[in-house]
Amino acid sequence: MNAQNTPSPVTTPAPATVIGLGNMGSALAAALLDRGHPTTVWNRTPEKAKAQADRGAHVAATPAEAVAASGLVLACVLDYDALHTVLDPVAEAGGLAGKSLVNLTSGSPEQAEEMAAWAAAHGAGYLDGGIMTTPPGVGSPEMMFLYSGSEAVLETHRPALAALGDPLYLGARPGLASLYDSALLGLMWATFAGWLHGTAVVTADGPPATDFTRVALRWLTGAVSGFMTTYAPQVDAGRYPGDDATVDVQITAIDHLVHAARARGVDTSLPELLRATMERAAAAGHGQDSFASVIEVLRAPGAPATP
Template identity: 40%
Template sequence: MTAKETAMSKGTISILGLGAMGSAIVDRLRESGYDTVVWNRTAAKAEPHVKAGSEHAATVAEAARAGDIVIAVLLDHASVREHLEPVATELKGKVVVNLTTTTPNESRATAAWAAEHGLSYLDGAIMATPPMIGRPGSSLLYSGDENAFAIAKLALETLGTADFEGADAGLASLKDMALLSAMYQMFTGFLQAAAMMRTVGVAAGRTAEDVIAWLSELIPHVGHFAAVIDGEDDDPALRQDVAFTRPAIASLITAAREQGVSSDFLEPLKKHLDELAATGRGDANWISVIDQFPINE
């Protein structure tokens, strides 16, 4: 602990980056009894936090020296490397937690850099919006140095559920990207439905109610899909083959076009089903389109 820490302080955490998410993290850590040191490229963003009790660091190096844990919540991978690489010496003996959104391989590259400099590095992914931080439903994923996770866990748990995904530093990012892919596909499905229904004057709010009710009943089927993919189960009662699904999706595409609505979100699935049928797999479970996903270099 630093000399400025009070008897009630749980330690000092430095936060680099004061965007909406970085600010929410600072607020939560401060409320949870941690001394917080903040740095941001635009110093003015630190002022509200200083007024609330945080300490302002004029430089990244100063922030790195001050914290027992250093959390980066920056713009992107390039900004992480730009700001962390010059202060590798100051980061020695600290736990470095990167909560910046990066791809799995970018996360691995930063972890490799940290290992070269003997740093304790943890990569993280935030499965929450800024207002959710510290509230029920907030979840954060971590991967990399398991010992670093053990050291920082109590502090990280103040932000939300803290799950350690494994020693591969790219795992947290990969799971984050996978879940976000599912989210966006779900949301674009709603946009497709809303676009089709508003051609006949149905408000998006009404369509939203119908979509929520319908998909709520179907979500449990994801577990069945997973069992099929993993080769554990292919219940004939729940089975729908490629030969059946192809014309069904074709009908959805035709219906959208008849209403003067783009079918761009539906056509990739039809393309994959067509490829399966063309290779003699018309009787396969339509879920086997997942086998079409690997990119053939």
């Protein structure tokens, strides 16, 4: 047969287990079922498994049964204490040996590192994950799932993990996904706060929030993203050429925002906090450097410029 006419092999979706059926865990199970993965689920409260059972999931009676059902075990429970409560008895009985544990439970980088060591001690491959979406976004290829730890686990189970969202591997250190997750949430909250403050200032004079937001999004995705791309290498190098706009210039600019907000009865604590941080950078000798130099007053004293 001509190689061009050889049919591509058909890959059968591999089984997967989901431990925990809160809003996020339920979304994970639903995404796997939608992609045809035989899915086993377990939840401390069995009633929460009904919706997934109606979609074809197998409901395990115990965590041990759930883990035994699949080579891939995804855990998404309240916290690490809950995770150990569920999995410790399974591990002590040898049930995790040879399994791939993908932990999507929220926690700290240090907890992820400890969990990776715990999993290895019980013979399981470990991948830590950060879900960069809310439950309605699970299953969309546009949504990122951050992973760190065992690259072998990621590659072995890539089809199932890709069913949840776009899998982005950050490296072998298990805590990286949690670290990025926390930092990205900080970026999101700071962006939301800045947007809402700007919206309060603008709408005080009549324009609707939708008009301001349309302009703000163009600014963020164009100029602001460009600034970030320019500043990142400066941060890595620890050198901040002030050839676009210096910290001193931006302190003057933020004074205009404080004035505009105060004149319209809008709270000024956010821009005043930003101004105070810029002033600390200027006092540390960075007044003629770029805004990226502000990181020097945010870092712990003596922290290296690069990992």
